[in-house]
Each structure stands twice: as structure tokens, then as C-alpha cells.
Amino acid sequence: MGSMNTKQNDPIEVLELALQGGITCFQFREKGVASKQGQEKFLFAEKCMKLCRTYKVPFIVNDDVDLALALNADGVHIGQDDEIASQVREKIGKDKILGVSVHNEEEAFLAQKAGADYVGVGPVYATSSKEDARTPAGTKVMEQVAFQYPYLPIVGIGGLTKENLAPVFKAGGAGVALISAIASAENPQHQAKQLRAKIDRILERESPLSEHP
Numbered sequence: 256m257g258s259m260n261t262k263q264n265d266p267i268e269v270l271e272l273a274l275q276g277g278i279t280c281f282q283f284r285e286k287g288v289a290s291k292q293g294q295e296k297f298l299f300a301e302k303c304m305k306l307c308r309t310y311k312v313p314f315i316v317n318d319d320v321d322l323a324l325a326l327n328a329d330g331v332h333i334g335q336d337d338e339i340a341s342q343v344r345e346k347i348g349k350d351k352i353l354g355v356s357v358h359n360e361e362e363a364f365l366a367q368k369a370g371a372d373y374v375g376v377g378p379v380y381a382t383s384s385k386e387d388a389r390t391p392a393g394t395k396v397m398e399q400v401a402f403q404y405p406y407l408p409i410v411g412i413g414g415l416t417k418e419n420l421a422p423v424f425k426a427g428g429a430g431v432a433l434i435s436a437i438a439s440a441e442n443p444q445h446q447a448k449q450l451r452a453k454i455d456r457i458l459e460r461e462s463p464l465s466e467h468p
């Protein structure tokens with residue numbers, strides 16, 4: 256999974272490189288003081304979505320449910336301070352992807368009850384990409400949620416790199432979401448490719464089928 260670059264590079268270029276490198280999902284996260292608004296935001300998001308469609312990669316909108324609906328995006332990601340998950344599920348219908356950020360078992364219970372397709376858990380490590388990030392929590396919450404809700408996919412987020420992401424999968428995570436590891440890389444395509452290869456190797460090792468090829 257990727258998210259929008261806030262560095263000096265052209266975000267559309269970074270997205271295309273990340274797609275070429277093999278990201279499997281993209282979340283459009285346009286927020287902060289200098290962020291685009293209104294029609295400008297819509298057109299930017301539409302450009303990103305079209306690019307994702309070219310690579311057959313799901314395009315998910317962060318926070319902005321109305322934008323996701325206006326674009327006919329593949330899904331929405333919301334946090335605990337955003338719209339209420341059950342209401343978002345009603346708004347977007349059953350066929351779109353709904354991701355919900357959770358930080359404990361109770362929030363995970365409510366998220367799956369509201370129809371979340373996956374939950375985001377973070378920050379695993381310290382991050383400088385989110386102004387209001389919580390204290391890094393490692394993978395403990397993830398382990399608890401994975402134990403309680405084994406069929407609910409968990410995405411780890413926050414400070415993840417190819418060097419430190421393995422514990423997310425060990426804790427029962429199904430995937431990772433990264434911003435700076437890709438967006439700030441010297442070569443985002445190469446970085447995404449390396450991340451993808453690393454994750455594929457980890458998942459291959461964890462799959463019971465890999466023991467019986």
C-alpha cells in the first residue's frame with residue numbers, strides 16, 4: 256500500500272514509479288495546511304485514480320467519503336476522528352472497500368461490526384508523516400486484534416521500512432502501509448520493488464502451502 260508524497264518530487268511521478276515498482280493498493284491522502292481543496296483536489300485525485308486503474312491497483316480515498324463517492328473510487332479509509340464507520344458503510348454500499356484505523360480491541364470489534372474490510376493499526380514506529388500521530392505502539396495491539404479477529408485483515412502503518420516491517424507480519428498483519436519509505440526514496444520504483452520482494456518472501460515463508468509446493 257502507498258500514500259501521497261509530501262516531498263518536493265512530483266507526486267504523480269512518484270505514484271507512477273511506485274506502481275511500476277509493484278505497490279498493490281494506493282491511498283489518496285491529501286491533507287495539511289498547503290493541501291489542495293475543492294475542484295483542484297478532485298482533479299488531482301482523479302489523475303491519481305486513473306493512473307492506479309492503468310496498473311489495476313485499487314484506489315482508496317483517505318477521510319473524504321464524498322470525494323470517494325464523487326470519483327467512484329474503490330474505497331475509503333477512515334480513522335476514529337472521521338465519519339462513523341457504520342454510516343460510511345451505509346453511504347458507500349457493500350461493494351466498496353472500507354478501511355478503519357483502530358488502536359485497541361474494542362475499536363477493532365466496532366470496526367468489523369460496522370463492515371470494515373480491513374483495519375489499519377499504528378503507528379508501529381515513530382513517524383514524521385502524520386502531525387497528530389499517537390505514541391508508537393509496536394505490534395502488541397496488532398497481535399491482540401489478530402488473535403480476536405483472525406479473519407479481519409490488519410494493515411500496519413507508521414515508520415515502516417523494508418528493514419523493520421517483518422514484525423508486522425509476525426504479529427498477524429496482512430499488509431503494510433508506507434509513505435516516506437517510498438515517497439522519500441531516491442528511487443521510488445526500486446524501493447517499491449524491494450519492499451514488494453521482501454513482503455512476498457515473508458508471506459511465502461508464512462504460507463502453509465509453501466511447505467508443500
Ligand SMILES: Cc1ncc(COP(=O)(O)OP(=O)(O)O)c(N)n1
Binds near residue numbers: 374412
Ligand atoms: C492503512 C491506514 N491505517 C491508518 C491510517 C490513519 O488514519 P487516521 O487515523 O484517520 O489518520 P489520517 O491518515 O486521516 O491522518 C491510514 N490513513 N491508513
Ligand SMILES: Cc1nc(C(=O)O)sc1CCOP(=O)(O)O
Binds near residue numbers: 382433
Ligand atoms: C497516515 C498515518 N497513520 C498512522 C497511524 O498511526 O494511524 S501513521 C501514518 C503515517 C505513515 O507514514 P510513514 O510511512 O512515512 O511513517
Ligand SMILES: [Mg+2]
Binds near residue numbers: 332333337
Ligand atoms: Mg483520517
